[in-house]
Amino acid sequence: MSDGNTHIWHVSAGRAARYADGTLPEPDTWSVEKHLEGCAGCASRVSAAVRGTAAGPVLAQVRDAVLARATPVPVPAVSRLARLLWAAGPAVRGAWPPAVLAVAVGALALSHGAGLPGARALLLAVAPVLPVAGVALSYGPAADPLYEVTAATPGGGLRLALVRTVAVLAVSLPLLTLAGLLLPASGAPAAVAWLLPGLALTLGTLALASFTGCRTAAGLTGGGWLCAVLAPVSAAPGGPLTARLAEQLGRCLDGTGTQGAWAAAAVLSAALLAARRPAYDRPFGR
Amino acid sequence: MTSIHVTGLRVRHRRRLALDSVDLDLGTGVHGLLGPNGAGKTSLIRVLATVARPDAGRVELLGADVADPRGRAGVRRRLGYLPQEFGYYPGFTVREFVAYMAWLKEIPADRVPAAVARAVARVGLADRADAKVRTLSGGMVRRVGIAQAVVNDPEVLLLDEPTAGLDPEQRVEFRELLRELGASATVVVSTHLVEDVAAACTEVTLLEGGRIAYRGTPKSLTRLGESSGGPGDHPIERGYTAALRAHRTAERREALR
Numbered sequence: 277m278s279d280g281n282t283h284i285w286h287v288s289a290g291r292a293a294r295y296a297d298g299t300l301p302e303p304d305t306w307s308v309e310k311h312l313e314g315c316a317g318c319a320s321r322v323s324a325a326v327r328g329t330a331a332g333p334v335l336a337q338v339r340d341a342v343l344a345r346a347t348p349v350p351v352p353a354v355s356r357l358a359r360l361l362w363a364a365g366p367a368v369r370g371a372w373p374p375a376v377l378a379v380a381v382g383a384l385a386l387s388h389g390a391g392l393p394g395a396r397a398l399l400l401a402v403a404p405v406l407p408v409a410g411v412a413l414s415y416g417p418a419a420d421p422l423y424e425v426t427a428a429t430p431g432g433g434l435r436l437a438l439v440r441t442v443a444v445l446a447v448s449l450p451l452l453t454l455a456g457l458l459l460p461a462s463g464a465p466a467a468v469a470w471l472l473p474g475l476a477l478t479l480g481t482l483a484l485a486s487f488t489g490c491r492t493a494a495g496l497t498g499g500g501w502l503c504a505v506l507a508p509v510s511a512a513p514g515g516p517l518t519a520r521l522a523e524q525l526g527r528c529l530d531g532t533g534t535q536g537a538w539a540a541a542a543v544l545s546a547a548l549l550a551a552r553r554p555a556y557d558r559p560f561g562r
Numbered sequence: 563m564t565s566i567h568v569t570g571l572r573v574r575h576r577r578r579l580a581l582d583s584v585d586l587d588l589g590t591g592v593h594g595l596l597g598p599n600g601a602g603k604t605s606l607i608r609v610l611a612t613v614a615r616p617d618a619g620r621v622e623l624l625g626a627d628v629a630d631p632r633g634r635a636g637v638r639r640r641l642g643y644l645p646q647e648f649g650y651y652p653g654f655t656v657r658e659f660v661a662y663m664a665w666l667k668e669i670p671a672d673r674v675p676a677a678v679a680r681a682v683a684r685v686g687l688a689d690r691a692d693a694k695v696r697t698l699s700g701g702m703v704r705r706v707g708i709a710q711a712v713v714n715d716p717e718v719l720l721l722d723e724p725t726a727g728l729d730p731e732q733r734v735e736f737r738e739l740l741r742e743l744g745a746s747a748t749v750v751v752s753t754h755l756v757e758d759v760a761a762a763c764t765e766v767t768l769l770e771g772g773r774i775a776y777r778g779t780p781k782s783l784t785r786l787g788e789s790s791g792g793p794g795d796h797p798i799e800r801g802y803t804a805a806l807r808a809h810r811t812a813e814r815r816e817a818l819r
Binding site: 420421559 | 612614653667
């Protein structure tokens with residue numbers, strides 16, 4: 277301690293009491309105050325003496341008032357449900373889930389209600405288009421009213437597109453596969469046969485979107501699938517329509533070679549998407 | 563300190579040249595961006611917000627070149643942006659909405675609730691924090707937009723027509739907030755309202771036909787209005803028209819040469 281007087285004397289209890297009640301002569305109060313600046317022991321003795329005077333309750337009140345202001349009010353956290361909704365994005369909050377549900381329920385109604393034998397073939401023909409449509413309705417300036425603001429954030433690029441795609445897949449894959457399982461096969465491929473094509477088309481849409489924007493990309497992949505499945509059916513002669521559809525779907529979905537090709541397409545699309553990541557970092561489609 | 567450094571900026575918008583050879587240095591403070599419709603105010607703000615890509619020129623924000631993806635991500639964390647047409651999710655509450663933006667701006671999760679509460683209180687919506695955005699009036703939605711822009715305590719804040727839809731009292735409060743934000747951040751406000759600039763801005767940039775027509779302070783623009791006899795009800799409005807006309811005359815002389 278550099279203060280010269282610290283080693284000479286300390287403030288006694290009596291002196292502290294006289295300082296507190298204001299009866300200490302002025303020159304003595306100066307030397308007490310000078311000493312208190314450098315001596316914690318005496319400072320606490322004087323503080324205790326002051327708290328014992330009439331000023332004590334007032335000081336306590338001020339202290340409580342300041343603390344009440346300074347203590348942060350507990351802030352309600354955002355609920356888990358809200359967080360889930362964030363991740364879901366515009367498509368899953370909008371009209372798209374009812375559309376998926378309508379397709380699933382519609383196929384069941386056609387089969388069990390109307391007795392149509394080829395309901396599974398119809399469902400498998402339409403199913404891969406639904407997640408693709410979900411992606412188109414989830415991301416991009418046309419689908420997301422918040423797009424302009426999210427484009428200026430670090431998390432608004434591919435990360436956001438992928439999170440929303442996962443939400444779309446989490447709704448459509450189980451629902452449509454389950455519906456397929458509940459339908460009689462009647463010549464159509466297995467109910468799970470559409471999963472790899474669905475995934476490949478979805479990833480392909482995301483990769484293509486980095487060049488064309490989400491809507492055009494979804495139109496190309498979804499439209500391409502429908503053309504591949506439906507065009508030969510309408511051209512082929514003979515037999516009931518659903519039987520021809522089941523046959524054509526078999527060519528598009530059945531067999532390890534075909535499924536392997538779809539898996540390869542999914543992997544390639546994912547690789548292309550990873551390479552095109554910077555395009556998601558800057559707005560596209562306008 | 564210069565936080566926005568723009569050189570030789572050229573931007574095309576719908577095949578039209580929206581900005582041409584713009585050089586601009588902006589530092590801490592509130593910068594008013596004035597100019598007639600189609601002068602390039604929104605184009606400039608969108609480029610500064612890293613949303614629009616410049617066709618030529620260099621944009622540096624907070625010392626990082628925004629053409630570089632890594633620099634851009636860092637800058638975006640420290641950026642606030644309110645576009646002219648502010649879209650939102652009507653089903654979200656104010657708190658959810660601002661928290662969603664905090665998540666996208668990569669604010670650490672443990673700091674989000676407090677940051678959201680502070681941003682919502684700053685725009686005077688604390689009592690409506692748990693109301694759905696669709697139940698709010700136009701002026702309140704605008705304030706939600708300002709809250710999401712400031713939730714990450716941005717060092718660069720870009721506001722495109724933020725006072726549109728606010729009533730006079732709200733505008734006075736908003737100017738107060740602007741002055742507060744401008745004490746520590748670089749705030750760029752585009753506006754049609756010359757009186758907003760006079761009241762809240764430390765500097766003025768006037769755009770015309772994609773070029774910078776005038777740079778100065780509200781005071782210097784007022785002085786220009788007092789010394790020239792241009793049309794307008796207030797000296798600063800007269801200054802605005804005088805600066806525009808002077809720029810047009812100079813451009814014409816340039817074209818004739």
